[in-house]
Amino acid sequence: xxxxxxxxxxxxxxxxxxxxxxxxxxxxxxxxxxxxxxxxxxxxxxxxxxxxxxxxxxxxxxxxxxxxxxxxxxxxxxxxxxxxxxxxxxxxxxxxxxxxxxxxxxxxxxxxxxxxxxxxxxxxxxxxxxxxxxxxxxxxxxxxxxxxxxxxxxxxxxxxxxxxxxxxxxxxxxxxxxxxxxxxxxxxxxxxxxxxxxxxxxxxxxxxxxxxxxxxxxxxxxxxxxxxxxxxxxxxxxxxxxxxxxxxxxxxxxxxxxxxxxxxxxxxxxxxxxxxxxxxxxxxxxxxxxxxxxxxxxxxxxxxxxxxxxxxxxxxxxxxx
Amino acid sequence: xxxxxxxxxxxxxxxxxxxxxxxxxxxxxxxxxxxxxxxxxxxxxxxxxxxxxxxxxxxxxxxxxxxxxxxxxxxxxxxxxxxxxxxxxxxxxxxxxxxxxxxxxxxxxxxxxxxxxxxxxxxxxxxxxxxxxxxxxxxxxxxxxxxxxxxxxxxxxxxxxxxxxxxxxxxxxxxxxxxxxxxxxxxxxxxxxxxxxxxxxxxxxxxxxxxxxxxxxxxxxxxxxxxxxxxxxxxxxxxxxxxxxxxxxxxxxxxxxxxxxxxxxxxxxxxxxxxxxxxxxxxxxxxxxxxxxxxxxxxxxxxxxxxxxxxxxxxxxxxxxxxxxxxxxxxxxxxxxxxxxxxxxxxxxxxxxxxxxxxxxxxxxxxxxxxxxxxxxxxxxxxxxxxxxxxxxxxxxxxxxxxxxxxxxxxxxxxxxxxxxxxxxxxxxxxxxxxxxxxxxxxxxxxxxxxxxxxxxxxxxxxxxxxxxxxxxxxxxxxxxxxxxxxxxxxxxxxxxxxxxxxxxxx
Numbered sequence: 078x079x080x081x082x083x084x085x086x087x088x089x090x091x092x093x094x095x096x097x098x099x100x101x102x103x104x105x106x107x108x109x110x111x112x113x114x115x116x117x118x119x120x121x122x123x124x125x126x127x128x129x130x131x132x133x134x135x136x137x138x139x140x141x142x143x144x145x146x147x148x149x150x151x152x153x154x155x156x157x158x159x160x161x162x163x164x165x166x167x168x169x170x171x172x173x174x175x176x177x178x179x180x181x182x183x184x185x186x187x188x189x190x191x192x193x194x195x196x197x198x199x200x201x202x203x204x205x206x207x208x209x210x211x212x213x214x215x216x217x218x219x220x221x222x223x224x225x226x227x228x229x230x231x232x233x234x235x236x237x238x239x240x241x242x243x244x245x246x247x248x249x250x251x252x253x254x255x256x257x258x259x260x261x262x263x264x265x266x267x268x269x270x271x272x273x274x275x276x277x278x279x280x281x282x283x284x285x286x287x288x289x290x291x292x293x294x295x296x297x298x299x300x301x302x303x304x305x306x307x308x309x310x311x312x313x314x315x316x317x318x319x320x321x322x323x324x325x326x327x328x329x330x331x332x333x334x335x336x337x338x339x340x341x342x343x344x345x346x347x348x349x350x351x352x353x354x355x356x357x358x359x360x361x362x363x364x365x366x367x368x369x370x371x372x373x374x375x376x377x378x379x380x381x382x383x384x385x386x387x388x389x390x391x392x393x394x395x396x397x398x
Numbered sequence: 399x400x401x402x403x404x405x406x407x408x409x410x411x412x413x414x415x416x417x418x419x420x421x422x423x424x425x426x427x428x429x430x431x432x433x434x435x436x437x438x439x440x441x442x443x444x445x446x447x448x449x450x451x452x453x454x455x456x457x458x459x460x461x462x463x464x465x466x467x468x469x470x471x472x473x474x475x476x477x478x479x480x481x482x483x484x485x486x487x488x489x490x491x492x493x494x495x496x497x498x499x500x501x502x503x504x505x506x507x508x509x510x511x512x513x514x515x516x517x518x519x520x521x522x523x524x525x526x527x528x529x530x531x532x533x534x535x536x537x538x539x540x541x542x543x544x545x546x547x548x549x550x551x552x553x554x555x556x557x558x559x560x561x562x563x564x565x566x567x568x569x570x571x572x573x574x575x576x577x578x579x580x581x582x583x584x585x586x587x588x589x590x591x592x593x594x595x596x597x598x599x600x601x602x603x604x605x606x607x608x609x610x611x612x613x614x615x616x617x618x619x620x621x622x623x624x625x626x627x628x629x630x631x632x633x634x635x636x637x638x639x640x641x642x643x644x645x646x647x648x649x650x651x652x653x654x655x656x657x658x659x660x661x662x663x664x665x666x667x668x669x670x671x672x673x674x675x676x677x678x679x680x681x682x683x684x685x686x687x688x689x690x691x692x693x694x695x696x697x698x699x700x701x702x703x704x705x706x707x708x709x710x711x712x713x714x715x716x717x718x719x720x721x722x723x724x725x726x727x728x729x730x731x732x733x734x735x736x737x738x739x740x741x742x743x744x745x746x747x748x749x750x751x752x753x754x755x756x757x758x759x760x761x762x763x764x765x766x767x768x769x770x771x772x773x774x775x776x777x778x779x780x781x782x783x784x785x786x787x788x789x790x791x792x793x794x795x796x797x798x799x800x801x802x803x804x805x806x807x808x809x810x811x812x813x814x815x816x817x818x819x820x821x822x823x824x825x826x827x828x829x830x831x832x833x834x835x836x837x838x839x840x841x842x843x844x845x846x847x848x849x850x851x852x853x854x855x856x857x858x859x860x861x862x863x864x865x866x867x868x869x870x871x872x873x874x875x876x877x878x879x880x881x882x883x884x885x886x887x888x889x890x891x892x893x894x895x896x897x898x899x900x901x902x903x904x905x
Contacts, residue, residue, distance in 0.1 A: 146811065149599035156596055182587060183599070231858055237587050257854045258584040263724075264850065266748060273541040273858065 115151030136344040151175035159187040165337035182237035197369030201323025207276040215293035228253035233277030284363035424461040428468020439469040460763035474511035487673030494701030518707030522714040533722040542854035547875035571841040578845025610821025651703040662708030666715025673712040680708030
């Protein structure tokens with residue numbers, strides 16, 4: 078089904094290229110731009126965005142101002158962007174989960190097709206993690222075997238998405254898990270490190286423990302194995318047909334002219350090669366920098382939404398207790 | 399684990415001229431904020447946080463801590479010269495400070511206040527350094543059961559201690575709890591009390607709430623008062639011969655300072671009581687314990703010393719639960735949590751494990767801040783005395799502007815502005831009807847943590863209450879909470895009964 082969606086997208090993009098693209102003069106940007114971050118100041122997205130804005134300012138020759146619009150896991154910023162008529166002068170930098178799973182798990186005023194995905198610039202490193210000295214060690218297979226024998230094995234969840242994934246896995250493997258809610262990596266880490274909870278979801282906190290080995294990774298939730306934990310298999314390798322890879326992506330409203338999107342994309346590509354952006358992302362936030370062009374990001378996100386939808390249907394609606 | 403080198407290195411970093419400049423900036427700004435009545439610490443920190451985006455993590459935190467400490471010392475100036483506390487917590491300083499100043503000894507009063515502030519602050523900082531590290535390593539063993547029990551205890555404790563009536567305390571706490579539950583249910587993802595606003599999905603945003611209830615509401619109250627008594631007289635520093643502090647006189651206040659520092663540190667270490675409680679408690683104890691309690695309230699230097707040393711001791715001590723458990727013990731500590739996060743550091747027991755160098759640099763920065771406070775206060779006495787004469791009709795609009803600008807800078811948009819005004823109105827009535835603001839705010843901050851830990855405990859234990867027997871620390875706190883609630887209820891009832899009895903007699 079998503080094949081047709083994609084070809085429609087490409088078709089409409091081509092039409093847009095012929096229609097609007099030529100009509101626009103190529104002086105974009107001719108005034109200051111606004112980079113919206115859907116999270117509060119100080120989060121890893123915000124830290125990245127501020128460096129990104131500096132580089133884009135140099136690249137585009139116009140000031141790029143960072144504005145935080147926190148709320149609803151990045152959703153408030155997207156709801157506002159969907160109504161923007163700013164032709165690319167205002168764009169959101171955020172994580173793909175907000176746009177892929179957000180509309181499925183909560184009621185939103187926007188959807189995947191309301192935006193264009195200018196480029197992906199960073200790959201998420203989320204994972205299922207555990208602590209040291211557990212009876213099942215740090216192998217996913219052993220954990221599954223252990224949980225099958227020990228009903229009430231506990232799992233720490235942080236997002237609606239990882240809750241859905243673990244419920245799917247529990248269904249597949251016949252596990253009776255106690256799923257404990259936590260808030261963010263800071264809420265999860267003490268539970269996992271102290272041993273109060275057996276295993277859990279981690280967005281990126283585990284990368285900080287790569288050297289000490291205190292938070293081993295059981296499964297990579299990215300498309301590939303994690304940079305810092307090459308021994309842990311991916312979801313697919315473990316036999317679950319889910320693509321939950323998170324991408325940090327720049328988004329503009331669907332109606333943005335092609336020439337503007339292209340100009341932004343060019344500047345973003347330069348940013349992904351800039352040592353400042355690479356340093357803040359790979360050394361401080363510990364995520365790999367990459368450049369994914371619009372077509373590729375759009376395809377991946379469309380696939381993910383279709384995958385999540387199928388998964389939700391299989392689980393019989395929204396994961397709820 | 400933590401080498402001596404690391405500690406030494408951290409001190410070297412704190413004594414670097416750049417760090418000193420940043421801390422000095424914070425202390426100076428804090429002093430000015432403290433001196434101006436109505437501009438308070440929480441507002442200053444909230445407004446300053448966006449300023450720190452461009453600083454290194456260390457500089458930012460050191461700046462904010464300098465700011466926080468400076469306000470506590472500075473607020474004594476306006477309390478003494480204007481009879482208007484620059485911070486609510488300096489209200490106790492007015493009691494003896496103003497009479498002393500109006501009897502022609504303003505300089506002496508200011509110096510007693512300053513020395514008491516600095517000593518209280520410095521000693522409490524040392525206590526923090528001594529206690530935080532062992533405490534944090536114990537705290538690492540605290541799981542959801544222990545945390546849930548401690549948080550319930552803290553809530554009941556705060557409701558009982560913060561002000562006057564236990565019932566009013568409970569009501570204020572209840573309002574905080576209701577507001578603290580707004581947003582996504584952490585387990586089911588259901589929306590609670592959001593009324594369709596996506597902005598409320600992650601709860602009522604803390605910054606507009608704090609700026610509204612604290613700063614804007616305070617401005618409204620001040621406007622009220624300003625309209626009623628326009629001509630508040632300012633005491634000028636003169637040149638009287640006997641208006642200076644001799645060492646001998648100072649020495650007589652020292653025991654009071656040490657005792658009050660202890661009281662302040664104790665109050666600070668308990669989450670939520672805050673500097674006002676500490677200052678009044680220390681003042682009350684000093685008065686009761688003195689040979690001549692009648693001299694208090696008439697310009698006794700011991701009164702100033704007690705109030706100021708306790709007020710200042712509370713602040714470093716309130717960082718003990720913050721660094722140890724991640725529980726903010728005061729409004730400014732709660733705002734500091736946000737500032738830490740901005741710079742990528744998660745406050746709590748893990749901070750000591752993962753960023754020990756940061757914690758040590760912080761501690762050394764705090765000591766530097768104490769010393770700078772003394773220097774700034776001592777040499778700036780005359781200048782700060784002048785700041786008190788900035789009239790309210792200039793201060794109030796400027797502060798209102800800064801409050802609203804702060805909200806805009808944080809990116810909350812129109813929604814943030816509406817929230818700020820709603821809470822300004824709310825805070826105004828809290829103040830007018832004497833509901834404890836501290837209880838309200840701490841309940842609001844603590845509720846999401848409590849809910850999370852309680853749910854975790856229930857899920858992990860499979861709903862078995864018997865788990866408490868395996869968790870002795872949690873059990874102790876549960877029992878302590880029950881005893882505390884019984885005691886507070888009982889003493890409140892007795893109090894009322896006694897009052898009823900006396901009114902009956904009068905009839």
